[in-house]
Amino acid sequence: MTPQSTSVYVHIPWCLSRCPYCDFNTYAAREWPEDEYADALVRELAWFTERPPFDDVTLGTVFFGGGTPSLFAPKTIERILNELSRRFRTGPDLEVTLEANPGTVDRERFAGMRAAGVNRLSVGIQSFQPRLLEALGRRHSVDESRAALQAARDGGFDNLSFDLMYATPTQTLDELEADLREATEIAPEHLSAYALIFEPGTQLTRDVQAGKIERATEELEAQMFETVRARLADAGYAPYEISNHARPGREARHNQAYWRGGPYLGIGAGAHSFSPTTAPMQADASDGVRWQNIRDPARYRAATETAGHAIDEHESLTRTQAMGEFCWLALRETRGLSSAEFEARFDASLADAFGHVEELTTEGLLERRHDRLTLSPRGLLIADTIFASFF
Numbered sequence: 001m002t003p004q005s006t007s008v009y010v011h012i013p014w015c016l017s018r019c020p021y022c023d024f025n026t027y028a029a030r031e032w033p034e035d036e037y038a039d040a041l042v043r044e045l046a047w048f049t050e051r052p053p054f055d056d057v058t059l060g061t062v063f064f065g066g067g068t069p070s071l072f073a074p075k076t077i078e079r080i081l082n083e084l085s086r087r088f089r090t091g092p093d094l095e096v097t098l099e100a101n102p103g104t105v106d107r108e109r110f111a112g113m114r115a116a117g118v119n120r121l122s123v124g125i126q127s128f129q130p131r132l133l134e135a136l137g138r139r140h141s142v143d144e145s146r147a148a149l150q151a152a153r154d155g156g157f158d159n160l161s162f163d164l165m166y167a168t169p170t171q172t173l174d175e176l177e178a179d180l181r182e183a184t185e186i187a188p189e190h191l192s193a194y195a196l197i198f199e200p201g202t203q204l205t206r207d208v209q210a211g212k213i214e215r216a217t218e219e220l221e222a223q224m225f226e227t228v229r230a231r232l233a234d235a236g237y238a239p240y241e242i243s244n245h246a247r248p249g250r251e252a253r254h255n256q257a258y259w260r261g262g263p264y265l266g267i268g269a270g271a272h273s274f275s276p277t278t279a280p281m282q283a284d285a286s287d288g289v290r291w292q293n294i295r296d297p298a299r300y301r302a303a304t305e306t307a308g309h310a311i312d313e314h315e316s317l318t319r320t321q322a323m324g325e326f327c328w329l330a331l332r333e334t335r336g337l338s339s340a341e342f343e344a345r346f347d348a349s350l351a352d353a354f355g356h357v358e359e360l361t362t363e364g365l366l367e368r369r370h371d372r373l374t375l376s377p378r379g380l381l382i383a384d385t386i387f388a389s390f391f
């Protein structure tokens with residue numbers, strides 16, 4: 001089976017400084033080898049699009065993530081998009097998202113990105129409270145955030161998303177309410193709201209371990225999650241995934257492709273890829289294969305020069321892994337997990353493969369609507385535990 005539509009993720013690994021909670025493959029820098037890095041991306045694209053499964057697919061979505069892709073010049077983004085158009089079939093409704101950070105953008109840069117072919121922006125706002133931006137170690141000010149969102153509109157973007165973060169140490173419910181009020185008044189088409197995660201090895205996690213800061217309590221985090229859902233729903237943003245909310249028809253199709261087990265090609269340093277069918281390093285991966293590029297940008301570039309690609313590690317999924325992944329990814333979405341879709345994909349019944357689904361339903365953690373299972377309001381609060389039960 002050849003996948004008919006694919007997503008491409010382009011990783012730009014530089015930021016002006018590193019936020020203390022970040023565990024992405026990013027590097028603080030004042031300058032970066034932009035042209036040489038773009039050369040490597042182009043080489044990688046050439047290599048992958050000459051081989052199955054990416055040699056015969058339609059491109060559905062592109063996502064420039066990072067890092068801070070808005071540090072790159074619009075002409076570099078345009079060069080990569082032109083290469084993508086040359087290498088893939090594309091339709092008229094191609095979704096092209098670019099992540100941007102306040103303080104790195106203005107109206108002119110956004111207009112340049114729009115002219116280059118970017119049609120959706122995701123801006124890293126996090127909070128409109130100066131003291132919380134400081135606690136998160138963000139380098140931009142609230143004024144720069146507001147200016148960036150205005151510049152996005154002035155630069156021609158009618159599909160705008162931004163991120164908010166909650167459960168930041170010492171954040172109060174009133175501060176969250178104020179963030180949600182301002183966010184909905186700005187009226188983007190899409191909002192993501194994430195609870196702060198303390199990833200192993202980050203500065204913020206070390207500060208917690210050293211007793212310098214305290215995490216929000218589980219009760220407060222749960223209250224904040226419910227507040228986010230309620231306020232955004234009241235303002236017309238339906239939750240279509242645990243952390244993502246959109247006006248009707250403005251859901252992020254790129255992320256939906258991930259959650260629905262579609263193929264995606266990640267290019268750039270440390271980028272991840274997935275194919276549910278076949279991959280250059282494994283022709284008969286019937287349950288799927290994923291792989292990751294070399295993380296270090298210089299080594300990544302060097303590898304693309306010698307080999308054409310920079311694949312570092314790959315893993316073929318077992319049938320059990322593939323089934324589990326299908327379930328927990330589907331449960332992330334508000335539309336939930338369809339037993340008919342599971343059966344069509346694996347030629348096996350969901351109840352036979354995961355008998356505990358019945359128990360989770362009886363316990364009130366999952367709800368059944370027709371053919372679909374969804375997380376109940378109680379299940380949403382312990383989603384990670386429920387997902388882990390499918391591993």
Ligand code: SF4
Nearest residue numbers: 015018019022066067
């Ligand atoms: S701006 Fe984003 S990618 Fe860069 S360091 Fe901060 S959280 Fe990480």
